[in-house]
Amino acid sequence: MSTGNSVLTHIALPVRNLDAQLEFYAKYTNMKVIHQRVDEQTKLRTAWIANERDVTEEAARFVIVLIEGSLPRQVVGETMEEQYTFLTSISHLGISVDSRDDVDRIADMAREDGILLLGPMYRNEVVGYICFVRDPDGNNVEFSVEQVLG
The missing domain is CATH 3.30.720 (Signal recognition particle alu RNA binding heterodimer, srp9/1)
Incomplete structure (x- = not known):
């Protein structure tokens, strides 16, 4: 529906x-x-x-x-235990960039900052050329080019 x-x-x-x-x-x-x-x-x-x-x-x-x-208790109620959950495992935010050079530049910066998780690498014609970076809270952020969304 x-x-x-x-x-x-x-x-x-x-x-x-x-x-x-x-x-x-x-x-x-x-x-x-x-x-x-x-x-x-x-x-x-x-x-x-x-x-x-x-x-x-x-x-x-x-x-x-x-x-x-x-969140204060008047919003979540007394029975709700608030837990922060983060984008881990394969969960991630995906950000498209203009070129492989951009992915490489981001990966180099992340490597220097100690937050590069994966790549840069070409996966396939759907996923494209990617690198994974970890943000300050441990969320995974993927930077990609040549990725097919459709």
Whole structure:
């Protein structure tokens, strides 16, 4: 059953240190912060980041929402045990770049920073040329070129 014109708009990730995450994305991507706030009720710090080319004067097409802090009991209830879960194993964020040179450059930076997990390497005609990097919270981030999405 279709729900009409549904569109994926964001993914939200818990982070331990929002400033460290924003530094990571500023260094490794062309994403920019389009919104930041501290929620008065929950005290959660939030930043929305988006691809520069996807941001218009009105909005962005897709954002990653980074959230720092713990949800207060009045929001999650007394019985819910809050747990941070991270993108591990094969779970990852996928970021497309323009060339193999870009993947190599990112892999070199990540190697120097001690956060390169895999690659750079060519997997196949679907996956393309990739490297995997670990962000400050341990999430896996894949940088790729020549990847077929469809």
